[in-house]
Amino acid sequence: MELDLGPEVAEFRAELRxxxxxxxxxGLAGLFDWNMVMTAGGRRGGQLARAMAHPAYAEWTARxxxxxxxxxxxxxxxxxxxMDAVRLAVLNxxxxxxxxxxxxxxxxxSLVGPSIIVHATPEQRAHFLPRxxxxxxxxxxxxxxxxxxxxxxxxxxxxxxxxxxxxxxGQKVWxxxxxxxxxxxxxxxxxxxxxxxxxxxxxxIDFTAPGVTYRPVKQMSGAAEFCEDFLDAVRAPLFNVIGxxxxxxxxAMTTLxxxxxxxxxxxxxxxxxxxxxxxxxxxxxxxxxxxxxRQRLAWAYTQVELMRFSGLRxxxxxxxxxxxxxEASVAKLFWSEYHKRLGEIAMAIEGADGLLRPxxxxxxxxxxxxxxxxxxxxTIYSGTSEIQRNIIGExxxxxxxxxxxxx
Amino acid sequence: MKLGVTAEQDExxxxxxRFLAERAPLSRARELMETDDxxxxxxxxxxxxxxxxxxLAIPEEYGGAGFTFAEQAIVLEELGAALYGGxxxxxxxxxxxxLLASPDEDARHDLLPGIASGQTIAxxxxxxxxxxxxxxxxxxxxxxxxxxxxxxxxxxxVLDGGTAGLILVLAVADGLPSLFAVEAxxxxxxxxxxxxxxxxxxxxxxxxxxxxxxxxxxxxxxxTVMDRVLDVAAIALAAEQLGGAQRTLDMAVQxxxxxxxxxxxxxxxxxxKHRMADLLLEVESLRSAVKYATxxxxxxxxxxxxxxxxxxxxxxxxxxxxxxENIQIHGGIGFxxxxxxxxxxxxxxxxxxxFGDASxxxxxxxxxxxx
Numbered sequence: 097m098e099l100d101l102g103p104e105v106a107e108f109r110a111e112l113r114x115x116x117x118x119x120x121x122x123g124l125a126g127l128f129d130w131n132m133v134m135t136a137g138g139r140r141g142g143q144l145a146r147a148m149a150h151p152a153y154a155e156w157t158a159r160x161x162x163x164x165x166x167x168x169x170x171x172x173x174x175x176x177x178x179m180d181a182v183r184l185a186v187l188n189x190x191x192x193x194x195x196x197x198x199x200x201x202x203x204x205x206s207l208v209g210p211s212i213i214v215h216a217t218p219e220q221r222a223h224f225l226p227r228x229x230x231x232x233x234x235x236x237x238x239x240x241x242x243x244x245x246x247x248x249x250x251x252x253x254x255x256x257x258x259x260x261x262x263x264x265x266g267q268k269v270w271x272x273x274x275x276x277x278x279x280x281x282x283x284x285x286x287x288x289x290x291x292x293x294x295x296x297x298x299x300x301i302d303f304t305a306p307g308v309t310y311r312p313v314k315q316m317s318g319a320a321e322f323c324e325d326f327l328d329a330v331r332a333p334l335f336n337v338i339g340x341x342x343x344x345x346x347x348a349m350t351t352l353x354x355x356x357x358x359x360x361x362x363x364x365x366x367x368x369x370x371x372x373x374x375x376x377x378x379x380x381x382x383x384x385x386x387x388x389x390r391q392r393l394a395w396a397y398t399q400v401e402l403m404r405f406s407g408l409r410x411x412x413x414x415x416x417x418x419x420x421x422x423e424a425s426v427a428k429l430f431w432s433e434y435h436k437r438l439g440e441i442a443m444a445i446e447g448a449d450g451l452l453r454p455x456x457x458x459x460x461x462x463x464x465x466x467x468x469x470x471x472x473x474x475t476i477y478s479g480t481s482e483i484q485r486n487i488i489g490e491x492x493x494x495x496x497x498x499x500x501x502x503x
Numbered sequence: 504m505k506l507g508v509t510a511e512q513d514e515x516x517x518x519x520x521r522f523l524a525e526r527a528p529l530s531r532a533r534e535l536m537e538t539d540d541x542x543x544x545x546x547x548x549x550x551x552x553x554x555x556x557x558x559l560a561i562p563e564e565y566g567g568a569g570f571t572f573a574e575q576a577i578v579l580e581e582l583g584a585a586l587y588g589g590x591x592x593x594x595x596x597x598x599x600x601x602l603l604a605s606p607d608e609d610a611r612h613d614l615l616p617g618i619a620s621g622q623t624i625a626x627x628x629x630x631x632x633x634x635x636x637x638x639x640x641x642x643x644x645x646x647x648x649x650x651x652x653x654x655x656x657x658x659x660x661v662l663d664g665g666t667a668g669l670i671l672v673l674a675v676a677d678g679l680p681s682l683f684a685v686e687a688x689x690x691x692x693x694x695x696x697x698x699x700x701x702x703x704x705x706x707x708x709x710x711x712x713x714x715x716x717x718x719x720x721x722x723x724x725x726x727t728v729m730d731r732v733l734d735v736a737a738i739a740l741a742a743e744q745l746g747g748a749q750r751t752l753d754m755a756v757q758x759x760x761x762x763x764x765x766x767x768x769x770x771x772x773x774x775x776k777h778r779m780a781d782l783l784l785e786v787e788s789l790r791s792a793v794k795y796a797t798x799x800x801x802x803x804x805x806x807x808x809x810x811x812x813x814x815x816x817x818x819x820x821x822x823x824x825x826x827x828e829n830i831q832i833h834g835g836i837g838f839x840x841x842x843x844x845x846x847x848x849x850x851x852x853x854x855x856x857x858f859g860d861a862s863x864x865x866x867x868x869x870x871x872x873x874x
Contacts (some may be wrong), residue, residue, distance in 0.1 A: 097504035097795075097798065097799060097802065097804055097806065098504060099504055099505075099506060100504060100505050375874060378874070379874075384874045387866070390865070390866060390869040390874060391862060391865050391866065391869070393869060393874055394816070394865035394866070394868040394869045394872075394874070395865060397813070397868065397872055398813050398816065398817055398865075398868070401792075401813060402788045402791065402792055402817070405788075405791040405792050405794070405795040406787070406788060406791040408504075408506055408791075408795065409506055409790075409791040409794055409795075412505075412506035412507050413507075415507070416507050421787070422783060422787045423787040423788065423790070423791050426780075426783065426784040426787055426788070429780075429784055430784055430788065482773075482777065484780070485773075485776065485777040485780035485781065486773065486776065486777075486780075488780035488783055488784070489770075489776035489777065489779055489780040489783075490776070492780075492783055493756050493776075493779055493780065493783055494756070494760070495756060495759060495760060495768075495770040495771065495775075495776050495779065496760060496767070496768045496770050496771040497771060498771050498772075498773065498776075499767065499771070
């Protein structure tokens with residue numbers, strides 16, 4: 097069943113569908129399975145890179161740029177078209193239906209952009225935002241440190257003002273996409289005497305500058321999607337400090353409220369696809385008649401459907417002018433905990449074959465082993481399940497906060 | 504599909520909630536628990552005459568208000584939250600749905616208006632002593648008798664079977680599953696109210712000894728009717744379970760905020776906070792599912808059979824999980840008879856067992872999605 101979003105949105109959908117049909121370069125959909133969940137250790141990363149290097153992709157990007165369909169949710173004055181969450185949801189649905197890629201600008205779009213839009217000066221916005229939309233600046237994140245993950249506000253990387261520059265020294269970790277990035281947005285401590293949240297600054301640095309080194313961290317899945325980064329007296333102009341010195345925490349916590357819900361109705365689709373692939377594997381192995389496996393697969397089907405129902409509910413809520421409900425605050429906890437159990441079910445279906453890996457250099461794994469291993473990280477990154485539960489308990493349920501240990 | 508809530512629906516919820524708070528508080532539920540029929544006739548009558556609850560989703564041509572299942576689900580949710588023990592599920596959902604699903608227009612015109620007004624308390628008797636929820640296993644039999652039929656056999660686990668004035672009975676006629684209408688007081692019908700784990704929900708056993716009965720539709724019609732009834736019943740029950748789960752979660756959260764031990768509210772300890780966060784995840788997921796499934800029923804979607812099994816399994820486990828944790832979070836007092844936690848706990852378990860538990864429905868779900 098499809099959500100009834102009213103005649104105006106229906107018209108928007110129809111026009112968009114026509115535009116995609118006429119403007120998507122031939123063969124674009126066939127270059128890559130753009131809708132696939134990219135979970136396991138970059139196992140199709142090479143394929144994706146080749147697809148993105150194809151001329152059809154560049155052509156498509158140019159057309160999207162022209163139509164302001166890259167970062168469309170950004171305000172018009174900054175290169176977007178001020179698209180609301182409902183239309184953004186429809187956009188995602190239609191691109192998905194046509195099997196063409198959204199050209200999204202990663203963390204530049206989702207994290208840096210909102211911080212700049214809300215906190216930067218007009219000059220900073222005019223300088224940094226277009227470069228994100230054009231793809232010229234690709235950002236990686238410099239937040240976590242070896243000693244500060246969940247307790248992000250306690251970061252120790254130092255920023256020292258020197259004339260009209262800020263000089264940054266420290267170490268960051270869990271940086272994804274470092275190899276593809278030419279910029280990093282980071283939090284550094286510029287006031288060591290202030291209360292921990294109050295002494296941070298948010299800085300955009302040139303990730304190719306002298307003093308920046310990084311190396312991949314090998315994960316248990318065999319992939320090395322994250323890096324540790326060493327910043328040795330890296331210099332950035334003060335112009336690159338967003339929101340003012342010592343205001344970094346507030347800047348880092350910015351999201352553009354009105355865009356919540358934009359992915360609500362497509363977020364489950366990768367998991368839906370993955371479920372039916374697992375069913376196919378189970379069928380091939382004759383496991384679908386095993387009562388235990390049937391129960392577990394029925395459970396998994398239910399979880400994916402629950403994601404679908406919650407997404408529709410969020411979109412309906414947003415479409416009626418209200419903020420998303422509590423179902424939105426549990427979304428990350430939900431999918432990440434689900435995915436670990438899905439990986440375990442997959443291994444049960446693999447059976448004894450799960451003991452063995454494919455031949456080859458490095459640590460090649462089967463697709464389901466890849467899901468099994470990489471899913472363990474889902475409940476850790478982007479806010480651990482424990483942190484999620486703290487937030488849900490306190491904000492959604494109003495339970496009393498824990499006493500903090502001072503000192 | 505419409506998932507939004509209208510102002511009318513909000514008003515409906517408010518008025519039902521107020522009505523139940525005034526006329527059917529938990530203290531009253533405890534009194535009625537001790538009785539055989541569990542029903543306050545005055546409240547049941549008022550529910551009909553003042554709020555039109557029984558006939559809400561029955562079409563106007565049969566004496567109902569002509570609203571949809573979306574409105575009825577709101578009522579069910581509030582009834583579940585209040586642990587209402589009256590025969591709403593039996594009469595306004597099971598029996599009404601059975602009649603609406605059958606092709607017998609005369610039966611609809613004869614029997615639905617009484618159900619819609621609440622003057623007739625009806626129920627559906629399909630399970631037997633073996634406790635199977637699969638209608639095809641029914642053994643009660645029907646034989647032609649004069650111009651009509653007569654029924655022999657037994658039925659058990661009949662919701663409000665002791666109080667119902669009209670009982671729709673599943674029996675085998677001409678070797679085919681068929682639906683019959685029997686009136687209370689008919690010779691040959693013996694009814695015993697059974698003691699239940701959940702005393703807020705009454706079940707009865709029926710003995711049928713040459714009971715005269717009216718055939719609804721034709722022999723064999725009951726197969727499709729029962730499929731439909733059980734699907735709608737699963738979703739209706741899930742709405743009730745959602746109401747109960749939310750109320751129990753509220754209870755747990757409220758207590759954790761005021762009970763102090765070791766110098767602070769127990770809800771500030773992560774061990775409890777985290778478990779309640781997990782409960783919220785389940786309750787809100789269930790809420791999303793109930794919204795979707797009730798819209799599906801209201802709009803006649805083909806997805807209903809899959810949704811029915813999906814939601815029965817999930818609602819059952821969610822409600823039970825919340826009700827169980829609610830006892831645990833309350834510590835010693837949560838285990839007492841005096842505290843209300845056990846009432847929800849027993850309702851949760853019974854709702855899980857009724858019409859098939861989570862494993863049973865996950866297996867049906869596996870069938871229905873053709874694993």
